Amino acid sequence: MDIFDIKTISPMLISEMQDPFDSPDYIYEIKWDGIRCVSYLSDKADMRNKRNKLMTPIFPELENLHKQVKTKCILDHELLVLKNGVPDFYEVQKRSLMTNSFKIQLAADRYPASIIAYDILYYKDREITMLPLMERKKYLEDVVQENNLISVSRYIENDGIKLFELVKAKSLEGIVAKRKDSLYWQGKKTKDWIKCKVMSTEDCIICGYILKANSMTSLVLGQYDDDTLIYRGHVTLGASLRILNQHKYEIIGYSPFGYVPEGNNDAVWLKPELVCIVESMPTEKDSFRQPVFKGIRDDKPAIECKI
Incomplete structure (x- = not known):
């Protein structure tokens, strides 16, 4: 057909995600x-x-x-x-x-x-x-x-690091390096294309929310490790109940993690279906550093949000 x-x-x-690099075999966008x-x-x-x-x-x-x-x-x-x-x-x-x-x-x-x-x-x-x-x-x-x-x-060709520094100075998301001889494989993840990001972003599942002082809302985050839902902390900056209410979600009467993580006793628990983007400073730790809520995405199922 x-x-x-x-x-x-x-x-x-x-x-793949890597640090920026230079190579004559790649173009950079x-x-x-x-x-x-x-x-x-x-x-x-x-x-x-x-x-x-x-x-x-x-x-x-x-x-x-x-x-x-x-x-x-x-x-x-x-x-x-x-x-x-x-x-x-x-x-x-x-x-x-x-x-x-x-x-x-x-x-x-x-x-x-x-x-x-x-x-x-x-x-x-x-x-x-x-x-x-x-x-x-x-x-x-x-x-x-x-x-x-x-x-x-x-x-541009060759100078991936220079382009990355320019993108970083403009507060843009990052660059993508692509092998010049790469073919296009529909729906496949390929190592021929490599992203180099200024800020690290993760797709997380919204598992609940906590209403805080000054009308602030903190979203409870999770990701899957194989088939197990793992608690990943909170994001408050950029999040709001107003944004959450623009989407369909289901309140449940129990923690979807199977236990109540510390500091979450006041959480309103949600069925783990909504996926959001969380941007944070790169870190080698398991937690997010200075996380910022960037929006809810409807093009990815929750089960694909992996650690």
Whole structure:
């Protein structure tokens, strides 16, 4: 079957995180803080997230994305919303959960979305995933006509450490190093792509919350070690009951860890289903250092949040 017609592509994933490095065998790109999507572009734009949810109706400003490419193609890209010129994950994630068309249009007018394309999987009438990355990049640069809706990810060769330091100075998320000869394996985690992050981020399960003074909310975090749910502490900065209440959750009458961890006697326990992103300073310890709640994600099941 033609991959363009069946529209079930799962993006290739990164399996490793390392410190920044220099190598002539890699290119280096900025790691953007958005939602990973695949767009099928022909006589219309069909954009889907990693769980194959149709995103175009939620981002109507991108419904003419197909007019910005020269021919039928499939693009792998990041979906972004910028605030003050910087990607804001919370804004793009908040929009992705909207259902009211009026509110969607208001959000689109206030903070219009755009995409940054970094790979192409299909060109004209054929799949090109088995071409080396640098050949795919040539197709990508040829097919995209850049404007305020779409841009092509820039890359540099050799100097990964320099790019990382520039990204760090701009308070961006990090960089991705990609082998020049890497092929595109759908849905597979690959060591050919390596992320180097300024801040460490973890996907955690929200297992409960504690209401604190000054209207603050502390979220109780967990991750799986094989099939066992492990307590991972709290995140308070950036978290709020208001944000939590924008999502469906189920209150339960017991700790999902099988015991009440110290300092959690006042917790309201939740069924461990909601996944959130926690950003923290890198540390070799098991706990998070200066954790910051970055948003709730609906594109990852809780069981995949591993230590």
